[in-house]
Each structure stands twice: as C-alpha cells, then as structure tokens.
C-alpha cells in the first residue's frame with residue numbers, strides 16, 4: 001500500500017470525528033468497556049498507544065467492538081507496526097517518520113499517520129508520498145499558530161495535531177483549513193479508565209464529538 005493510499009485511508013479515518021482519543025491502557029480487561037463508551041459517545045476512531053505491556057491485548061479486544069476503528073499509536077519500528085497489525089490495528093500513528101517505518105507499513109498494508117512539525121519534516125513526508133500527517137507535539141511546537149503558518153507554503157498537507165490538546169484549545173486547531181481532526185488523551189484520563197468510569201468517559205467523548 002503506497003504512502004499516497006495510506007494517507008487517503010488515514011484522512012478518511014480522521015474525517016469520521018473531530019477528535020481521536022489517545023489511549024494509554026494498562027489493563028486489557030478495561031479495553032472493551034472503554035472502547036464501547038468512546039464509540040457510544042461519538043468517537044469511533046481510537047488510538048491505543050504501544051506504551052504499556054497490555055497495549056497489543058487492548059488493541060485485540062477493542063478491535064472487536066462494533067463501530068470502532070482501532071489504531072496503534074507510538075509506532076516507532078517495523079516490528080511495532082507488524083505486531084500492531086497482527087493484533088488487529090487498522091492504522092498506525094507515529095510521533096515521527098523514518099523511511100524504514102514508511103517501507104514497513106507499505107509492505108504490510110497498514111495505513112500510517114506519521115508525525116511532522118517543521119517545514120522540512122513536512123516536505124520530507126511529502127517526498128515519501130504522505131499528505132495526511134500528525135502534528136506532534138502540537139502545543140509545545142507552537143500550537144495552532146505554528147500549524148496555521150504551515151498552511152501558507154504547504155497547503156496540500158493536512159494534519160491531526162496531538163500533544164497538549166484539550167477541550168478548551170481544540171477549537172483553535174479545528175478552525176484551521178489544514179486540520180482534519182485533533183488527538184488527545186483528555187477524554188480518557190487514567191483514573192476514569194482504572195475505575196471503569198465509563199459514564200464520565202462517554203460524556204467527555206460526547207463533548208469532543210460535538211466540537212467543530
């Protein structure tokens with residue numbers, strides 16, 4: 001799957017809702033309840049970061065939840081991509097981009113949403129064939145103002161900003177012409193996931209899903 005097609009597929013996923021919840025889940029027993037709450041709240045696209053030993057099991061469980069599209073986040077290496085795909089991930093998100101990772105995702109037919117911040121990083125991603133990128137770490141890298149500046153010389157690239165996004169600042173990003181959706185962990189905080197407070201998570205998902 002060429003990077004061009006990968007970006008088409010990533011973009012289609014990003015268009016499904018204004019926000020992609022970024023999930024750090026340590027216990028696979030929480031996966032089904034969490035994904036069900038998020039999908040019910042109107043956020044069908046979920047990013048499970050490969051940052052806990054349980055992450056692949058979480059992806060496996062969440063991939064079974066009807067209406068959801070589960071991807072793996074923090075995909076750094078070809079091996080991460082391969083294990084994520086085997087677990088049932090339908091896309092991969094990376095904080096950056098390497099040729100090795102791009103090649104691996106092409107080979108195993110896993111759409112990659114790679115990260116870029118600077119004009120050179122964006123141009124490099126474009127050279128490789130990507131037009132749908134993650135802008136990470138969004139707030140630390142200058143926020144909506146930086147992203148807006150990139151739209152001038154590089155209007156053909158669209159972004160999903162993540163890193164420091166909240167319900168309060170998400171609208172600033174979503175108003176930009178080069179932003180399709182935003183990603184963030186605020187929807188499913190650790191305490192609510194650990195205690196299984198699905199009502200609170202579904203309510204936060206609903207608020208996020210209503211963002212324009």
Ligand code: 3PG
Nearest residue numbers: 022162163164165184185
């Ligand atoms: C991440 O990979 O951690 C995401 O960018 C989410 O960042 P956040 O926790 O600041 O929302």
